[in-house]
Amino acid sequence: MRVLLIEDDVKIASFILKGLKAEGFAVDHAADGENGLHLALTEPYDLAVIDIMLPQKDGFEIIAAIRREKANFPIIILSARGATEDKVKGLQLGSDDYLTKPFAFSELLARIQALLRRSSGASEPTRLEAGDLSMNLITREVVRQGRRIELQPLEFSLLEYLLRNAGKVVSKTMIMEHVWDYHFDPQTNVVESRIYHLREKIDKGFETKLIHTVRGVGYVLKTAE
Secondary structure (H helix, E strand, O other): OEEEEEOOOHHHHHHHHHHHHHOOOEEEEEOOHHHHHHHHHHOOOOEEEEOOOOOOOOHHHHHHHHHHHOOOOOEEEEEOOOOHHHHHHHHHHOOOEEEEOOOOHHHHHHHHHHHHHHHOOOOOOOEEEEOOEEEEOOOOEEEEOOEEEOOOHHHHHHHHHHHHOOOOOEEHHHHHHHHOOOOOOOOOOHHHHHHHHHHHHHOOOOOOOOEEEEOOOEEEEOOOO
């Protein structure tokens, strides 16, 4: 999942970036409202965390502008302004949640996860499956044929992205945008490298291979050749 953080406080931004990346999120950071709004409107994010008091454009302006273009884009306000009127204004403009500073990272993470589940529909699963492979999104446990598979955070995020798009071919560019927090560089082999290591854990030793290469296009996770 790819998250946009619009926050001008360097320490808070660093704290959130470190925490979300450790949980397997791809995160882009904007330190001012102008750049933040540009990213929100031009890049394919799954959710945004937005401060209110920002240079150039404040959070309220950003949310109003986003809502004019993206009606269902999940937004969480994270602000030191905890007055009721600020919360009401933020929610009325279109934010989905409002968390005041200081905050516990665990609470922010829980709200992000809950909002992502709601934004995908009321029946959003807590488990993803393909054939004999199962991923628990709550416990982050991956099992194949009863064997538990230990994955690093980036490997988990990559597998989650492939499972969510099971049966669909995803390009290296799409993978880079949704799993990593930087843009695709055609000269890098980071995707191929991660796919190789993921295959070593997911497919090696199993008769049915799940992760397939579509030459010249990308990759697809499927249960049949």
